[in-house]
Amino acid sequence: MNYSNISTLVKQMLLKIHDDIYKKINQNYIDVFLCGGVSRSRNISVRDIVRKELEKKKGIRILYPEELFMEILNKDKESDLLSLEKFLADNCDIICIICESAGSLVELGAFTNNDATVGKVIAVIEEKRKKDKSFIMLGPIKVIERINNKNVFFYSKNKLEDLSNKLSSEIKSRRFRGVIKIGTEQNKPVNTILGLYYIVPLMLYFFKSFEYIELTNYLKYLFKIKGYDDSDFEWLFRSSLKLLYKDRYIYKTTVKEKTFYSLTQKGYNNIYNVLYSIDIKNRTLLYDSIRLGIIKSAYY
Numbered sequence: 184m185n186y187s188n189i190s191t192l193v194k195q196m197l198l199k200i201h202d203d204i205y206k207k208i209n210q211n212y213i214d215v216f217l218c219g220g221v222s223r224s225r226n227i228s229v230r231d232i233v234r235k236e237l238e239k240k241k242g243i244r245i246l247y248p249e250e251l252f253m254e255i256l257n258k259d260k261e262s263d264l265l266s267l268e269k270f271l272a273d274n275c276d277i278i279c280i281i282c283e284s285a286g287s288l289v290e291l292g293a294f295t296n297n298d299a300t301v302g303k304v305i306a307v308i309e310e311k312r313k314k315d316k317s318f319i320m321l322g323p324i325k326v327i328e329r330i331n332n333k334n335v336f337f338y339s340k341n342k343l344e345d346l347s348n349k350l351s352s353e354i355k356s357r358r359f360r361g362v363i364k365i366g367t368e369q370n371k372p373v374n375t376i377l378g379l380y381y382i383v384p385l386m387l388y389f390f391k392s393f394e395y396i397e398l399t400n401y402l403k404y405l406f407k408i409k410g411y412d413d414s415d416f417e418w419l420f421r422s423s424l425k426l427l428y429k430d431r432y433i434y435k436t437t438v439k440e441k442t443f444y445s446l447t448q449k450g451y452n453n454i455y456n457v458l459y460s461i462d463i464k465n466r467t468l469l470y471d472s473i474r475l476g477i478i479k480s481a482y483y
């Protein structure tokens with residue numbers, strides 16, 4: 184891609200936003216991909232019950248992989264969640280699999296058989312399966328327990344609140360043990376779903392609005408200048424937009440068949456609070472210099 188149509192001033196402002204602000208944001212959430220069964224009309228899945236409880240816990244973000252990637256899966260019939268294993272692992276801190284369906288058992292086997300994902304797996308098995316001599320218990324569960332026996336949980340269906348509390352404690356303890364390095368750029372670099380989730384609103388705060396092509400070109404420029412491959416960009420970008428819409432941080436408008444993105448009031452307030460809570464020397468001077476650079480780029 185040719186980035187010559189991006190002015191030198193805009194390139195400088197993008198790098199300031201990335202290097203001087205984005206990298207210093209304390210990204211406080213632990214992001215958990217929660218796999219498991221699907222609720223039916225007369226049967227709520229354990230996963231949905233656990234999600235509801237975990238979402239009450241501060242500092243934990245629960246994501247359903249299929250929700251983020253449904254658009255991709257619908258467009259590309261060759262893809263499935265299992266073929267996206269490493270991609271999933273790169274975009275979360277923990278993969279929690281509640282083994283309550285045939286599909287979730289397959290996911291457990293796949294994720295434990297992959298070096299890129301096995302270290303992030305927490306397996307949740309029904310108590311009555313604990314002494315089974317099954318392939319699952321003697322295979323994937325044994326593998327996970329050898330890494331860390333705290334990565335396997337057993338539950339009873341009548342004590343799901345206890346399960347949620349135990350999972351929450353383990354998830355948060357990983358931060359304190361240093362397994363998850365919260366607040367580091369390495370934890371959520373810009374070429375991840377959550378990295379884009381943080382930087383897109385930052386860019387919108389300073390630039391006010393972006394047309395779709397303009398925004399994607401600017402982000403791809405950052406990928407290139409930071410040495411990141413952009414072959415998965417569309418997946419990452421669309422998934423991050425899903426999260427931003429879900430949290431009501433951005434909205435889009437269509438003008439003459441072009442799509443434009445802007446911050447909602449909630450999104451603006453969130454970024455404002457972030458900008459004035461992080462430790463940046465000469466903060467006001469930096470923010471004003473970015474605004475001035477953007478204004479100059481529009482007229483010169």
